[in-house]
């Protein structure tokens with residue numbers, strides 16, 4: 001869907017922001033660019049919608065070179081969410097979201113209807129928030145309006161630059177979860193920038209770790225990255241606690257469960273779905289102060305997970321990654 005081949009950007013003052021970058025993003029995939037400050041993540045994102053022109057290389061969307069596309073049309077077809085959301089301060093929330101459908105030539109009533117639907121989709125009741133001005137919303141609510149506005153043109157591609165950056169950690173995790181739920185239905189092709197490795201491994205189908213000078217240090221699934229950092233830089237960046245982070249990205253494997261036989265309700269404590277991560281399972285054990293957690297598929301019990309089972313599952317996933 002999106003393919004970058006040998007893409008480089010050297011700014012006029014000689015700064016090499018991006019160096020010989022190869023990156024591909026499949027349709028419906030969410031790829032997260034992560035790395036320390038100044039390593040070329042935003043520059044890369046802005047080259048995809050031609051807010052910045054590359055110095056070298058080729059960027060294709062659906063096989064078409066973006067340099068052949070009309071930049072204004074290109075940007076209309078690509079949703080763009082930035083941290084400082086850029087809402088129009090003197091326009092009400094609904095009007096802010098309506099801007100994009102209006103630009104696409106929709107009638108006022110269709111644009112309004114679309115804006116109200118989208119506000120609903122991102123969890124803002126249009127009747128409550130639609131007539132407010134941006135300054136009358138919390139940071140997290142404004143961020144949601146930014147996402148609604150980016151979705152307003154129903155673009156197949158969404159670029160997001162630190163979209164959840166301006167809010168406190170609790171709201172941030174909530175917005176991440178909401179977006180993941182939304183993305184499950186929408187199936188957009190998403191490229192997102194963050195400097196937060198936790199956000200990257202939670203959100204990304206694949207994660208690209210950038211190093212200084214716009215060098216791509218590693219590109220892989222969160223599990224691969226955490227299990228097998230490509231070099232010392234990536235190892236350092238994913239951190240000494242990467243073992244803990246692997247809990248987040250490793251699913252419960254029914255192969256590592258123990259049978260329910262002989263387990264009493266008192267021993268069991270909580271239950272989690274077989275689709276849950278090891279982190280959720282371990283969190284349930286700790287919360288209930290039990291050495292096991294029940295695992296169910298729908299209403300049916302499939303077995304019991306113990307801390308030893310968590311360990312076995314982590315080791316097995318290390319072999320697979």
Ligand SMILES: Nc1ncnc2c1ncn2[C@@H]1O[C@H](COP(=O)(O)OP(=O)(O)OP(=O)(O)O)[C@@H](O)[C@H]1O
Pocket residue numbers: 011012013015016017035036037038039040041042043044195
């Ligand atoms: N217009 C410009 N002229 C010269 N250098 C620039 C320009 N814009 C960015 N840079 C430099 O290019 C490098 C990459 O910047 P970029 O904004 O892409 O990094 P980033 O990884 O997104 O950083 P951050 O996480 O801090 O936003 C930095 O060294 C930056 O100082």
